[in-house]
Amino acid sequence: MLRWRYADSMGKITALKVQKRNPNRVNIYLDGEFAFGLARIVAAWLHIGQELSEEKITELQSLDAKEAAYQQALHYIAYRPRSEAEVTKKLYEKGADAQVIEGVMERLRSAQLVGDDRFARMWIDDRSTFRPRSHRMLRYELHQKGVGEEFIQQALAEAQNEPELAYQAGTRYARRLEGLDWEVFRKRLGGFLARRGFSYGTIAPVLRQIWDESRPAEQ
Numbered sequence: 001m002l003r004w005r006y007a008d009s010m011g012k013i014t015a016l017k018v019q020k021r022n023p024n025r026v027n028i029y030l031d032g033e034f035a036f037g038l039a040r041i042v043a044a045w046l047h048i049g050q051e052l053s054e055e056k057i058t059e060l061q062s063l064d065a066k067e068a069a070y071q072q073a074l075h076y077i078a079y080r081p082r083s084e085a086e087v088t089k090k091l092y093e094k095g096a097d098a099q100v101i102e103g104v105m106e107r108l109r110s111a112q113l114v115g116d117d118r119f120a121r122m123w124i125d126d127r128s129t130f131r132p133r134s135h136r137m138l139r140y141e142l143h144q145k146g147v148g149e150e151f152i153q154q155a156l157a158e159a160q161n162e163p164e165l166a167y168q169a170g171t172r173y174a175r176r177l178e179g180l181d182w183e184v185f186r187k188r189l190g191g192f193l194a195r196r197g198f199s200y201g202t203i204a205p206v207l208r209q210i211w212d213e214s215r216p217a218e219q
Contacts, residue, residue: 011035011057013050016043036060039067069096069104074113083119085146116147120155123147128160132169135162137197166198166206174210185211 011030019025019037026043028035030052038046042063052060069091076082076090084105091101108114123145124138135156142152160168173192177185186207193203 011052013046013048016046016048038064042067066100066103069100070107073104073108077113081119081122083145083147084114084116087114116151120147120151124155124159128165132165134197162202163206166193166202169196170206170210174214
């Protein structure tokens with residue numbers, strides 16, 4: 001927040017001090033008074049004795065807002081990949097305006113840090129590896145993340161087919177069902193696969209395959 005008041009629309013930088021609580025920010029002093037803070041990267045080209053006009057100060061504060069939003073976005077995507085819609089929503093929640101957000105998103109895209117085509121593939125690969133589910137459910141999840149249908153279709157076209165995913169999910173779950181008779185096995189595993197979004201036409205042959213493969217292990 002700007003505390004210094006313009007004097008003839010100009011101010012001379014009299015001190016540049018790194019903030020004690022946040023060494024990535026610098027306090028700017030004009031004519032001996034604290035004026036405002038800036039990210040170090042924004043303040044990098046400032047020097048003591050430099051004259052700042054009202055227009056220049058406004059420009060610096062605009063750059064600072066963009067840098068702050070960019071750093072917030074980097075922090076948000078550091079934990080796991082995010083869709084563009086997720087990042088945009090988070091920045092709105094943090095108080096960034098539409099123009100700042102668009103600039104941040106373009107910067108992230110240029111650095112290949114976000115991209116819904118890549119996000120959709122990564123989401124499907126992760127799900128297929130750790131929690132396999134149907135294409136229908138994968139599509140629903142990606143829609144919930146704000147990913148466009150075009151990117152979803154492209155990613156699903158490269159994914160494993162539904163019988164493979166159902167088999168992968170089913171074999172893992174079937175380990176819990178050892179010793180059960182066919183009817184109980186069929187109901188429990190079939191219900192599990194249905195909750196993962198697979199259709200009956202996909203589930204039925206997978207059930208029989210897993211059942212047949214599991215019998216020798218129990219003999």
